[in-house]
Amino acid sequence: MKKHTNILVLILSLVFIYVLLYFSFDQKAVFWYLYTFTMLVGMAFxxxxxxxxxxxxxxxxxxxxxxxxxxxxxxxxxxxxxLPFLSEELLKTVHQFIKTFGPSTLWHYILLILIIATAEELFWRGYVQQQLKQYMKMPYAVILAAILFAMSLAVSGFWLGVLAAFITGIIFGFLYEWKKSMPIIIVAHLVMITLLFLLLPLY
Structure with a gap:
């Protein structure tokens, strides 16, 4: 009975998060507020x-x-x-995504570093991945959780981001199972985004 309840809560939480993410990416003007709220809901789960x-x-x-x-x-x-050696169009999609959804104000960086990065790891690795382990072996749970994490970016239409999220999800997922430490993957996530958007930005 408990397993049935757990899987129902997991499915409902994923549906709820995906719906909120759809609205977050659809409403570009208030993206940062909606996305932060979505991740806070995920953290609560x-x-x-x-x-x-x-x-x-x-x-x-x-x-x-x-x-x-x-x-x-x-x-x-x-x-x-x-990317320039593969496709200029792919490079343009990266620039467009960063221009549209990337952090551009101090407030955005504060939200990203203090709330969003931590909340993402708590939800996708601390909750979704751990729930999936009740129904499948650990490696499959990590892979499926990474797929579900990557799908959270699919609603934006940024497919290179989906691929990057999947690879990141795989690495963070196995790292969490190896070291059994949420702080490790939160620190790794924070370091990655600090380098990516603040210290050594790509664009």
Whole structure:
């Protein structure tokens, strides 16, 4: 009975989050407010129904978090540098997405760093991935959670972003299962987006 209830809550939470994400990307003028609200709802689901673990020391999650965040930024930056050799149109889609939805004010950066990055990891890795593990083996749960995470960007129509989100979801998902530490993937996520949008922006 409990498993049936858990899967029902999971499905309803995903539907609710996807609907909110659709409206977030559709309403460009208030995107940052709607997206932040959506992630706060996801965070609430994570705290209510998820499994948030932290089984390692502070120095270890900082070391691994900074390391993996930097590596992920490097992979994204490498992919971006290769785009002109593959397709100018693909490069234009990246520029258009960043121009439309990328952080452009101090308030956006505050929301991104203090709320959004943390909430995304709590919901997708701390809640969705952990719920899926009740019904399938861990590697499949990580992959499916990464697919569901990537689909959250599909409503924007930015397919390169979907691919990047899937790869990021895979890495963060297995990292969480390996180290059993939510702070690791939150730090990694924060490092990645800080490099990506603030310190070493691609565009």
């Amino acid at each position: 994570a705290f209510a129904f998820g499994k948030i673990e932290d089984k390692i020391k502070t120095w270890e999650y900082l070391l691994f978090g900074i390391g993996f965040g930097t590596i992920l930024y490097g992979l994204i930056a490498l992919g971006y540098r290769l």
